[in-house]
Amino acid sequence: MDSYPSQVNLPAKLEASRINALPPAAYYIADFISEDEEQAILHKVETAPKARWRQLTHRRLQTWPSDLVKDTLLDARPLPDWLEQPVVPRLLSIPLSDNEPNLFATSPHGRPNHVLINEYPPSTGIMPHKDGGAYHPVVCTVSLGSSLCLNLYKSKEDGALDPEPVWRILQEPRSLLVTTAELYSEYLHGIEPISADVNISEQTIANWSLLRSPSLYRDGLNQRKTRISLTYRDVLKVSKLGSKLGPMFKLP
Numbered sequence: 001m002d003s004y005p006s007q008v009n010l011p012a013k014l015e016a017s018r019i020n021a022l023p024p025a026a027y028y029i030a031d032f033i034s035e036d037e038e039q040a041i042l043h044k045v046e047t048a049p050k051a052r053w054r055q056l057t058h059r060r061l062q063t064w065p066s067d068l069v070k071d072t073l074l075d076a077r078p079l080p081d082w083l084e085q086p087v088v089p090r091l092l093s094i095p096l097s098d099n100e101p102n103l104f105a106t107s108p109h110g111r112p113n114h115v116l117i118n119e120y121p122p123s124t125g126i127m128p129h130k131d132g133g134a135y136h137p138v139v140c141t142v143s144l145g146s147s148l149c150l151n152l153y154k155s156k157e158d159g160a161l162d163p164e165p166v167w168r169i170l171q172e173p174r175s176l177l178v179t180t181a182e183l184y185s186e187y188l189h190g191i192e193p194i195s196a197d198v199n200i201s202e203q204t205i206a207n208w209s210l211l212r213s214p215s216l217y218r219d220g221l222n223q224r225k226t227r228i229s230l231t232y233r234d235v236l237k238v239s240k241l242g243s244k245l246g247p248m249f250k251l252p
């Protein structure tokens with residue numbers, strides 16, 4: 001059966017969730033959080049103080065605990081409880097391999113210290129880009145609300161972007177996608193600003209065998225609804241000043 005009541009389903013080792021079609025390395029866990037957990041987080045995102053949202057032309061976002069300034073996290077307060085639980089302990093609970101206890105075992109703070117929340121109404125996306133040098137090269141993205149495709153792109157010899165994606169990853173609601181290593185440093189990622197993802201099939205989706213509900217896409221279509229993503233990363237530089245800043249400089 002392709003669909004069953006929502007429950008968390010974690011692999012004993014992350015290696016079991018590896019997207020084998022991709023270069024080193026990406027992992028996809030379809031049932032990383034439950035429907036109740038998804039609803040609780042969505043409620044917190046939607047009811048966050050208005051000052052928390054930054055409106056871009058088509059998309060809006062929140063950063064927790066704060067923005068980066070010159071690649072540095074200024075506000076060193078811990079993540080709020082609703083972003084910490086259940087995601088962070090769950091991320092840290094999955095062994096990567098026999099000799100690496102978890103995904104953040106070799107990162108400077110041993111855990112993610114920053115969350116970016118992006119909201120994508122249908123027909124919005126994000127231009128192809130690399131995440132750059134501010135972060136330890138492990139990106140953990142939890143998807144909420146709707147499925148969409150993340151595209152991976154290669155730079156051409158002359159440095160220009162090849163506009164055809166080399167791979168597509170379908171991210172279902174409640175899933176976790178992890179990208180690391182060469183995939184972090186050598187490839188660009190982006191989301192097309194379209195109302196429906198088309199031509200979805202076993203042949204075109206890199207993580208097809210790891211999907212929760214492949215039968216939903218039998219017609220090759222994913223009609224998008226609003227999707228919220230939570231991107232967990234470890235920011236390498238944290239300001240010592242940050243924890244001493246007065247309340248005037250802090251967002252609620």
Ligand SMILES: O=C(O)CCC(=O)C(=O)O
Pocket residue numbers: 116118126131141150189229231
């Ligand atoms: O929302 C996503 O899945 C991707 C977000 C992203 O690439 C970024 O914020 O750097």
Ligand SMILES: [Fe+2]
Pocket residue numbers: 129130131189
């Ligand atoms: Fe990114």
